[in-house]
Amino acid sequence: MSLLSGPPRVITVGAELLGEALDAQAVPRTAVAWRPPLPGTAGALTRVLLDPRRAAANERAVRRLTAARPHLAGVRRAAEALDLPPRTFLHAGPPITWDRASGPMRGALIGATLLEGWAADEREANDLLADGRIALEPCHHHRAVGPMAGVVSPSMWMFEVRDEEHGGAAYCSLNEGLGKVLRYGAYGPEVLDRLRWMDAVLGPALAAALRVSGPIDLGALIAQALQMGDELHNRNRAATSLLLRELAPALVEAAPGTAAEVLRFAGGNDHFFLNAAMAAAKAGTDAARDIPGSSLVVAMARNGTDFGVQVSGLGSQWFTGPAGVPDGLYLGAYGPADANPDIGDSTITETAGLGGFAMAAAPAIVRFVGGEVGDAVAATRSMYEITLAEHPAYQIPGLGFRGTPVGIDVTLVARTGVLPVVNTGIAGRVAGTGQVGAGLVSPPAEAFTKALAALTKRAAIQ
């Protein structure tokens, strides 16, 4: 329809007086609930929006993110699958040094040192790490992600997820279950015993089963799980069941001796699928990386001290702010005083349009994260305001099968002041404690405004 072909319907943004003048003429209109952008961002916003590459770059980036076809291709040891330098551990979030690392991060690193047999006891492990004799690098720098502390040591088994659309690969460790586990910073004997069982039994069995089953389409499982009440971050019960249904026959064929204990372990852990979902999300966001001019967020991650984001048009540079303490419910006698600041790479699910962004799909968990069903719907609806697209395959039945909001745009975050909604587990502050609760957390706005400022430096000169 051309502008002059009839009385137009009007969108108004700004002075309400001018909108009222349209109401007085009985002209149908949609009013934007506008407010000024985050303080100090007005100039940078306009410069980034003026970059002639932006619109096409963002369209391409979000198309690659949503077109990815993640398949679970195998289970391999980190030393063999990842490009790990010697004596190196990977960890969640942006880069961090031992002296700035939080309790759960230190606990997980100590546990991994003991697991690898590089130290005889906790004190020796502590010294090795404090002296920098074990190098620390972010998972994200090695095509990997890790939940909570996200510590990956060379012997650990990793899910290998291949993007059959673009040919990339992404990795995530195997989930240990809930309670006292390494990813929450626990490293007691039962933690290490479980990790040794995973090393000797779980990993080899899964690897063998996947060789029999062939690649499993994770995109299809995630799409189904969203329609069964999962949001793929704090609720993975449906997806875990769906994955086991695919794996069970192959497991029985490939590893008849251990299939029962493997199935019992995975079936007893509602979060078994989380790590596969994270690698699937990572495969999509990595496909959207390195598109010049794009303001799309390709990673959000926390190391327990800092919250960091990476942006498609800004390479592998991190933009950080202090990690916040989640607001949520606590296990047993734990309370907010026991909580560590936000930690983990699991925010890759939100980055890919799952987790908090898909809350409306998971009414069963809204009480767990302290709210009503209406809050979950409102959370998802608000995320459409800061995202570039609606996912073509991941849909929410309760919203009329609308696609999940996907592709966070730094400029939209700065313009609206709306920060990504993140669902998360809460780790204990003291090394060795483990999980103390779960809830919601707000990222620091400065991570996004710093990225915006960096985009102005890379903006093409007109």
Next chain:
Amino acid sequence: MSTDEVVLRKGVYRDSVTLMRISKTLSDLDGVEVAVVAMATPLNLDLARDLGFELPAADPADLLVAVRGERAEAAHAELDALLSANAPLAAASDSEQPPLTTRSAARRTEAGVVLVSVPGEHAYAEAVDAVEAGLSVMVFSDGVPVEQEIALKDLAAEKGVLVMGPDCGTAVISGVGLGFANVLRPGPVGIVAASGTGAQQLSCLLDLAGVGVSHVLGVGGRDLSPEVGGRSANRAIAMLDEDPATELIVLVSKQPPVRPAVPAKRFVEASADLTATAEHVLKELGRPVPEWPAWPAWAGRTVTGALRGIYSGGTLCAEAGGVAGTGTFVDYGDDAYTRGRPHPMIDPTLRLEALAAVAEGDVVLMDVVLGHGADPDPAASYAHAIARCPATVVVALIGSAGDPQDLHRQAAAFREAGAAVFTSNAQAARHARSLL
């Protein structure tokens, strides 16, 4: 006993015009001396400090509420009612998320045009959202840098849409008035305007002569500058050339340095005298030229002084100054006067002060613009000041018979106050000159 009550409210945002209206309503309450309700920008904080309020540290995103009076606390209760009455059109139900950007609004509705009136430094984001969504946009905001205007108009050319503005005060599209716009009968004249009030004068005179307009397309005051090169004027003329409802196209602009392409249809370029332009258009259409409605009056005041033009419309101010050839003319709609306050077509404060300051024996010439978006009852705002003014007052009343303020009632009220009233600004200027 008079007390000061100062409160900062978090998470509340209303535009400056709305807040100024609320401040005025609160200040008028019994027991309230003064009330300032404004976003806590450095400018507004200074304003409140100048009034003697003690202020806590504030963030520009906070809403500052400062009230002085015997019943200051009553003003706070009233404020809640006013804020909720002035909330932006909220969505139908609580579960609906209102659109926070033009991009979001454009994704959810089949709109035809976007009206952007956010502060100029934020206008590009909303306008570019509209153009990227394939929508034409009117940018009412001023203070948008020229390179942003050019980028916007180049993108609009790619997308096949029209950018009206920035600093575009008027548009009428198929009878829908955007910004400051008069109620006009439909008709054969299409107007492309680099000047908002110029287009309003021309279209109102045509309407009074019984000739309607198809569309008024504003392009912004800078469109016909060498930098912008008439990007929108050319597009608007081409659109009207293709529009079946338009028979004749008029270009309204203050002597453009850049001349747009001439359309295939009959074409009139407005001269500095808009009344003469209206008459030219009527002759082109073979229509009779009427007597332009006027209500001359003799105020009974002797003229010994000078002519003072107190204007709200830039083009009207320039036209009157040119026709009169003498006197001091001030355009209170200029950016220099509108920073941090509403346009004088909405807010009479500055011109009331100017009226109070003229000397005995002077002649005051002022424009009063009617239509949607303008002061709902300008005669009520100015009549008292005109009646008390020691000078002779001549009013150029720019309006159509269909305007919500009621042209004839306004004319009668101004005349009652002692002013001579003309619907032609040029005639008003000649009359004022003749009094000297």
